[in-house]
Amino acid sequence: MCIGDGRVQTTIYSLIFQFPALKYCKLNFQTNSPLNSLSVSTNSTSPIERLIIIDNYSFDDINMILPYVPKLRYLSVRYENQSHLTNISVCQILFNDSARILLIGNRWSLGNVEAFVRQHSNRIRVLDVTPVAGVNDLQTWEKSILSHIPYVSTVNFTHDKSIACRLTDELYQYIRDRSFMITSETKQYFFTHEPMSEVSLHEIVSSCPLNKHKDFRIDSKFATTTFECHDKVDTDSIRHLLINDLTKVHQCTRYFSKTTELTIDDKNTTDKSHIIKDLPRILSLSQLTNLSMRQIDQEFEIFIKLLRLSPNVHTIKWVSIEKTPKNITSLEKRQNFQLLSKQNQVKTIIITHDYTKKMMEVLVHLCPRVQYISIGRSERSLDATVHYLLSEINGATLRLFSLCVRRACSNWMAYWKNQIESEGVFNDYSIKVIDKNFYLWWND
Numbered sequence: 001m002c003i004g005d006g007r008v009q010t011t012i013y014s015l016i017f018q019f020p021a022l023k024y025c026k027l028n029f030q031t032n033s034p035l036n037s038l039s040v041s042t043n044s045t046s047p048i049e050r051l052i053i054i055d056n057y058s059f060d061d062i063n064m065i066l067p068y069v070p071k072l073r074y075l076s077v078r079y080e081n082q083s084h085l086t087n088i089s090v091c092q093i094l095f096n097d098s099a100r101i102l103l104i105g106n107r108w109s110l111g112n113v114e115a116f117v118r119q120h121s122n123r124i125r126v127l128d129v130t131p132v133a134g135v136n137d138l139q140t141w142e143k144s145i146l147s148h149i150p151y152v153s154t155v156n157f158t159h160d161k162s163i164a165c166r167l168t169d170e171l172y173q174y175i176r177d178r179s180f181m182i183t184s185e186t187k188q189y190f191f192t193h194e195p196m197s198e199v200s201l202h203e204i205v206s207s208c209p210l211n212k213h214k215d216f217r218i219d220s221k222f223a224t225t226t227f228e229c230h231d232k233v234d235t236d237s238i239r240h241l242l243i244n245d246l247t248k249v250h251q252c253t254r255y256f257s258k259t260t261e262l263t264i265d266d267k268n269t270t271d272k273s274h275i276i277k278d279l280p281r282i283l284s285l286s287q288l289t290n291l292s293m294r295q296i297d298q299e300f301e302i303f304i305k306l307l308r309l310s311p312n313v314h315t316i317k318w319v320s321i322e323k324t325p326k327n328i329t330s331l332e333k334r335q336n337f338q339l340l341s342k343q344n345q346v347k348t349i350i351i352t353h354d355y356t357k358k359m360m361e362v363l364v365h366l367c368p369r370v371q372y373i374s375i376g377r378s379e380r381s382l383d384a385t386v387h388y389l390l391s392e393i394n395g396a397t398l399r400l401f402s403l404c405v406r407r408a409c410s411n412w413m414a415y416w417k418n419q420i421e422s423e424g425v426f427n428d429y430s431i432k433v434i435d436k437n438f439y440l441w442w443n444d
Helices: 008-014 059-068 110-121 136-147 168-177 196-207 245-250 275-281 296-309 328-333 337-341 358-365 380-389 411-425
Strands: 024-028 050-054 076-077 089-095 100-105 123-131 150-155 187-191 215-218 240-243 261-264 288-294 315-320 349-353 370-373 404-406 429-434 437-442
Touching: 059 076, 059 100, 059 110, 089 110, 110 123, 110 136, 136 150, 136 187, 196 411, 240 245, 240 349, 245 275, 261 315, 288 296, 296 315, 296 328, 296 337, 328 337, 349 358, 358 370, 358 380, 370 380, 380 404, 380 429, 411 429, 411 437
Parallel strands: 024 050, 050 076, 076 100, 215 240, 240 261, 261 288, 288 315, 315 349, 349 370, 370 404
Antiparallel strands: 089 100, 089 123, 123 187, 150 187, 404 437, 429 437
């Protein structure tokens, strides 16, 4: 459930806590505002066991929620809008009954942690805290926690070998992507009621990644860990394979039989053609439905080959299609390009960053069955690209009927609304603006 108005938070909680059969719930507020209060009937308790909240909460907010969810097994609270959030800290709590809380944000302080621990210390098995770098008076805070939970182990975040483990790294990938200030002073604190070995602590942390049982990452640290959990991955549960280092694929001995989404995000500019032979050994290309690539100027030829081998791909995503491949003219004239344009089933094209009208034309001609295109703002190419997509409805984009421009400015949206209305481009269309995203649907 996605809710854009923070003023209705209390109402939403009041409603969901009264659903008699609700076990799993995900709420996307992203308001970056405190919960303040919950005026739910004292007789209302929810059967929710897994609750995921996309927002920036403190432990005071957590304490308000907990009484209403006595059967809760997992609570995750994290903020997704990275442009609005800095100085992020991480706290993970494992209780004696194996219930967990994961809190990622900057609205809570170490004092909040101490107050929460003081209230719940008899229930806590492990308290795992990674404070933001540069926090003052960590020693005083550590002593206050030790008065409630007597043992502590500290791990240097930068050099801890457990970070080489895929499972632990997955937990912190969210933080790295959101300007978490990792320095030589950044430490991960593990507070326990009894001494625990490094292996035991590692297993506790790594058993609760953010995307458990869905994603698997092959990067530069792949196959370097000494922890056994690296070899205990249930490959049948992996739906999304992310490759950040193509040179490590040949070291992978697993087969991901149920994977349907492949992301290749290798920034290395070396030759990547070997991946065409390596990939079929670890997954079934014919099962793929989503294919994501990085730079079209470096990977377009590989992309064409992968798309030919993946006949069921319906969604493609590029980080950037700004730079034109040097051999684009010859590629478009090749027989395999022409044949692929007649056979592929791509219905959705998503460009997450830079693009040009020219390369959008190339993709549209390669994928003539595309129905939905999503692009972002671009000072140089937005208007030209939109004009091309809307003016070629009866030509290359015959089947296209939906366009999204993400984070569009109000002046731009007003201009194009007027253009579409005054030019009579469509007989039947609809325009919506949702969270600063401009959506256009038409039916001609």
